[in-house]
Amino acid sequence: MAQIVASPSSVDNNQMKLSRFAQRFSEHSGIILLMDDLGEAMAGEQEVLMLGGGNPAHIPGVQAFFRERMQRLLDDPAEFARVIGDYDPPQGNKAFLTALADLLNNEYGWGLSADNVTLTPGSQSAFFMLFNMYAGEFAGNHRKKILLPMAPEYIGYGDVGLTDGIFTANRPAIEKLPGRTFKYHVDFDHLTVDDSISAICVSRPTNPTGNVLTDTEAAKLIDIAADKAIPLVIDNAYGMPFPNIIFTQAELVWNDNIILSMSLSKLGLPGTRTGIIVARPDIIKTLSNINGILNLAPESVGPALAFDLVQSGEVTEISRTLIRPYYEAKAKRAIALLHEELAGVDYYIHKAEGAIFLWLWFPGLPVSSQELYTRLKQRGVLIIPGQYFFPGLDDDPWPHKQECIRMTYSMNDDVVREGIKIIAQEVKKL
Numbered sequence: 001m002a003q004i005v006a007s008p009s010s011v012d013n014n015q016m017k018l019s020r021f022a023q024r025f026s027e028h029s030g031i032i033l034l035m036d037d038l039g040e041a042m043a044g045e046q047e048v049l050m051l052g053g054g055n056p057a058h059i060p061g062v063q064a065f066f067r068e069r070m071q072r073l074l075d076d077p078a079e080f081a082r083v084i085g086d087y088d089p090p091q092g093n094k095a096f097l098t099a100l101a102d103l104l105n106n107e108y109g110w111g112l113s114a115d116n117v118t119l120t121p122g123s124q125s126a127f128f129m130l131f132n133m134y135a136g137e138f139a140g141n142h143r144k145k146i147l148l149p150m151a152p153e154y155i156g157y158g159d160v161g162l163t164d165g166i167f168t169a170n171r172p173a174i175e176k177l178p179g180r181t182f183k184y185h186v187d188f189d190h191l192t193v194d195d196s197i198s199a200i201c202v203s204r205p206t207n208p209t210g211n212v213l214t215d216t217e218a219a220k221l222i223d224i225a226a227d228k229a230i231p232l233v234i235d236n237a238y239g240m241p242f243p244n245i246i247f248t249q250a251e252l253v254w255n256d257n258i259i260l261s262m263s264l265s266k267l268g269l270p271g272t273r274t275g276i277i278v279a280r281p282d283i284i285k286t287l288s289n290i291n292g293i294l295n296l297a298p299e300s301v302g303p304a305l306a307f308d309l310v311q312s313g314e315v316t317e318i319s320r321t322l323i324r325p326y327y328e329a330k331a332k333r334a335i336a337l338l339h340e341e342l343a344g345v346d347y348y349i350h351k352a353e354g355a356i357f358l359w360l361w362f363p364g365l366p367v368s369s370q371e372l373y374t375r376l377k378q379r380g381v382l383i384i385p386g387q388y389f390f391p392g393l394d395d396d397p398w399p400h401k402q403e404c405i406r407m408t409y410s411m412n413d414d415v416v417r418e419g420i421k422i423i424a425q426e427v428k429k430l
Helices: 008-016 020-024 028-043 061-073 077-085 096-109 121-135 215-228 281-295 300-310 313-343 368-377 412-427
Strands: 117-120 136-137 142-148 168-170 173-177 181-184 197-203 234-236 258-264 275-278 348-350 358-359 404-409
Touching: 020 077, 020 275, 028 348, 061 300, 061 313, 061 348, 096 197, 096 300, 096 313, 117 121, 117 281, 121 142, 121 197, 121 234, 121 258, 121 275, 121 281, 136 197, 197 215, 215 234, 275 281, 300 313, 313 358, 313 412, 368 412, 404 412
Parallel strands: 142 168, 142 197, 181 348, 197 234, 234 258
Antiparallel strands: 117 275, 136 142, 173 181, 258 275, 348 358, 358 404
């Protein structure tokens, strides 16, 4: 039988027939840039200094816990068969949900049950569901938006909307600090929360900047959300009680009006794609229903590997004694190198208060952050251009958006050191 080969014209015609949904999610975006670069760096033969991704470090002491748990899982035929051979409910494994609720109750006294927790196939999936629950088209042809009270914010938020314009954002106030550092603050004097806002969202610690909202800022946002009867979504992927990559004083707060997002990724299990949402039961039920339709069920391996650590509470001890000190030491080394290599350049580093990134600001940079990214990529260094971290400020001509880049310090120290040297060389050329 002759093989049928589609002609170029028929392929083009098929591509033109894609739905709006497919077209929307196949367009160029910051998160696709990030993940494509990450994949190429990990799979390619050419040596790449990967300072752009969000992959957590491979901390030997932490990985030892998961290897030991994996071995016990393999040695138990019945448990192994359950984990890889059975669907969990759309809300997630009940024993793990109960263990999570108990852990948070023991740490913070929140009075949670398993009905307050659901699992998702990663945090990105959780925010796709959450943002489209609270933003977009409503009955009566009303449109609602998510307010980001302080941009820059996480790159992955920007492209998850099923319709355009689901975000509005606020420029931050910038506090310059000694030693060429600075810190963003919520500019409450210019923060507008009108009837078009259906939810407020912040990451804490913040990806990309490493900023941690002060307790006072967090309390103000909690009060504003409560006054407007809208939820406050707190992206806690790097926060307490695990992985606790946070280097400053901060209190973790939850109430019925807060939707708290957590993750197993930065604990050291990014490959298991396990997101966690803590919220009141009606929100959890809605998320679980959507999760069931989109994904049938969350995956089972991550909860199985982390179950013992969560149930015993040991996960908080590991986070406090292994994970946080590891990243804090790496951040200090990377910052010292930046100060050394960037001497003579007009630059600022955002105060490193948490997460696994450093946010560099070059006032008056004569090219766009995208152009700087391209130049660095040609030299084998991958960073993320700052312009992608301002969802909700797309039409704002603020020059600051083009003067910043994000780099991770979670990679091997030799990679970080060489990457920083090349970043400094390229900036000095400009």
